[in-house]
Amino acid sequence: SQQGEEDPQALSIQEGENATMNCSYKTSINNLQWYRQNSGRGLVHLILIRSNEREKHSGRLRVTLDTSKKSSSLLITASRAADTASYFCATVGAQKLVFGQGTRLTINP
Amino acid sequence: DGGITQSPKYLFRKEGQNVTLSCEQNLNHDAMYWYRQDPGQGLRLIYYSQIVNDFQKGDIAEGYSVSREKKESFPLTVTSAQKNPTAFYLCASSIGVSTEAFFGQGTRLTVV
Numbered sequence: 287s288q289q290g291e292e293d294p295q296a297l298s299i300q301e302g303e304n305a306t307m308n309c310s311y312k313t314s315i316n317n318l319q320w321y322r323q324n325s326g327r328g329l330v331h332l333i334l335i336r337s338n339e340r341e342k343h344s345g346r347l348r349v350t351l352d353t354s355k356k357s358s359s360l361l362i363t364a365s366r367a368a369d370t371a372s373y374f375c376a377t378v379g380a381q382k383l384v385f386g387q388g389t390r391l392t393i394n395p
Numbered sequence: 396d397g398g399i400t401q402s403p404k405y406l407f408r409k410e411g412q413n414v415t416l417s418c419e420q421n422l423n424h425d426a427m428y429w430y431r432q433d434p435g436q437g438l439r440l441i442y443y444s445q446i447v448n449d450f451q452k453g454d455i456a457e458g459y460s461v462s463r464e465k466k467e468s469f470p471l472t473v474t475s476a477q478k479n480p481t482a483f484y485l486c487a488s489s490i491g492v493s494t495e496a497f498f499g500q501g502t503r504l505t506v507v
Contacts, residue, residue, distance in 0.1 A: 316493050328401075328485055328498030329438075374437060378493045381445060382453065383428060387437035 290318075290358075290375040290386035298392040305362040307389040309375030310355075318351055318358050319376045323388070329374065332360075365393045398422070401486050401499035407507050408473065408480065416471045416502045418486035426492050427469040431455060432483040432501075441484075444469055445492060473504065481506050 290311045299305055309318070317336045321329040335342045335351045335358065342349045348361040362369055374388045399420040408414045418427065426445050430438040440453030444463040458477025463469055469488075473480045483503050487496040 319495065321496075326483075326501070326503075328500045329487070329496075330498070331495045334495060376496075381492050382440060382443050382451070383487075383489070383492065383496055384440060384454075385430070385438040390435075 290377050292375060292386045292389045294389060295387065296390045298394060299365060301365060301367055301393050301395050303365055305365050305391055307360045307373050309358045309386055311377050312356065313379055315377045317378065320349060320360050321374045321376060323372045323374065367393050367395050369393050399486060399488050399497050399499045401502050403502060404500065406502055406504045408504060409507060411475045413472055413474050414504065416484055418469045418471065418499060419467055420488040421467060422488055422497060424488035424490050426489045428487045428496065429461065429471045430485045430487065432485060438485060441471065480504055
């Protein structure tokens with residue numbers, strides 16, 4: 287399976303702190319994507335990083351990709367209570383989009 | 396407005412019944428997906444379709460069936476053969492398999 291594995295499974299931090307989530311995967315990829323899910327809702331795409339990119343920024347989000355280690359990280363800076371959600375990485379393999387187990391992020395006010 | 400719509404939001408099924416979950420998109424996307432999510436868990440792929448009139452099994456296809464007769468529609472039928480169907484079902488679509496996926500708001504299915 288090409289499923290990504292996120293680490294940690296759960297993360298709780300204070301508002302204003304930075305949050306870092308990691309994702310590992312098993313096989314070669316074209317790109318890696320990060321999604322966010324608020325409780326009981328659908329997923330929302332956050333950012334896509336291609337296999338030939340090492341780092342990408344979008345607002346308070348920073349994503350890194352290390353293809354030699356088959357891993358990626360998502361950094362959320364200056365966290366806000368509204369960032370409380372589950373975050374998933376997703377990879378494409380065998381023409382299908384496969385998700386990891388997710389990291390549940392809680393931002394405490 | 397362009398988007399992807401799942402219906403119903405909540406669905407109750409009796410033991411032994413088949414039920415069909417609707418997924419419609421007006422984004423002109425070729426690829427569509429069905430995922431199952433259990434409480435506190437990630438998404439598991441049930442079926443996916445890259446083009447109309449073609450679909451493939453995902454990791455947990457047993458007890459489910461789909462059709463892709465129209466580009467806009469990808470309904471999922473949960474059959475009586477699915478022994479533990481209670482879950483949150485998510486439909487998604489994308490232009491192509493390697494591009495950003497757009498998700499519906501999900502259908503929560505409960506067996507009563």
